[in-house]
Amino acid sequence: MPAPAFGVQFVYTNPDEPEFVGVVRDGDAVIMPSGFHPNVSVPGHKINFVWMMAAHREVEDRQFGVVSVQPGFDQGGSGLEASRK
């Protein structure tokens, strides 16, 4: 997402009281200890990002795709079911 493009990142459990809402640019890193975390780019640009996680319990909790989908946006599942196959 090189300049001038930028995105907007949200992190919240309650959307009315978000922990973070802000402009993100190439090279920025946002931490999300918990919560829903949608993002969007400015019109006409991609939003590509690296993500990473560290399990609380070694090996036992190291699972991808175990997520909670925000109520109201969960009609299509998590969208990550393919990773569990």
Place this chain on the structure above:
Amino acid sequence: MSTQMKEALDQRIFRGTNRHKGRHISITPENSAMKHLVYGRIILDQEVPRVFFETGQLESGLICLSGKCTIEAEGQTFELDTWDSIYLPRDTDVEVSTDSAVDLVECAAKVETRYPLQVVRYADVERDGSLRFQTGGPATTRTVNITLGKNVEAGRILAGFTTSEPGH
């Protein structure tokens, strides 16, 4: 806890983590609300073509975001191209070098066990429908790439990247 310390732990965004040449760790459990995760970048070019580090108590995963590099570890040499990844066990001496330029993202976490060094070729990720897949609807399509996932034996870290077309 001091007010300054609390503000640091409440910090949710770390700006410009790709501004430093060499190896630069931006996020740790000590400076953030992360319990285990360590994040950094290794950016090399003709001016800074080589870095050496020890993983210590951390397992470490590197994803090559651009360029290419050579990684020496455990007496072996590995060539990493764009989107390739490598898993480096704890207690490993690592040298990363490039003849051109490279931008690597580093993901690490403290572990008790030493898991084996593993190289992940992006070509293998592309071929596996559970590691690379599209998600979302017609207007919200994203492609998820899991480069350090169930394809890698590890203790804590999971990593990859997600891409989208404009408007998604």
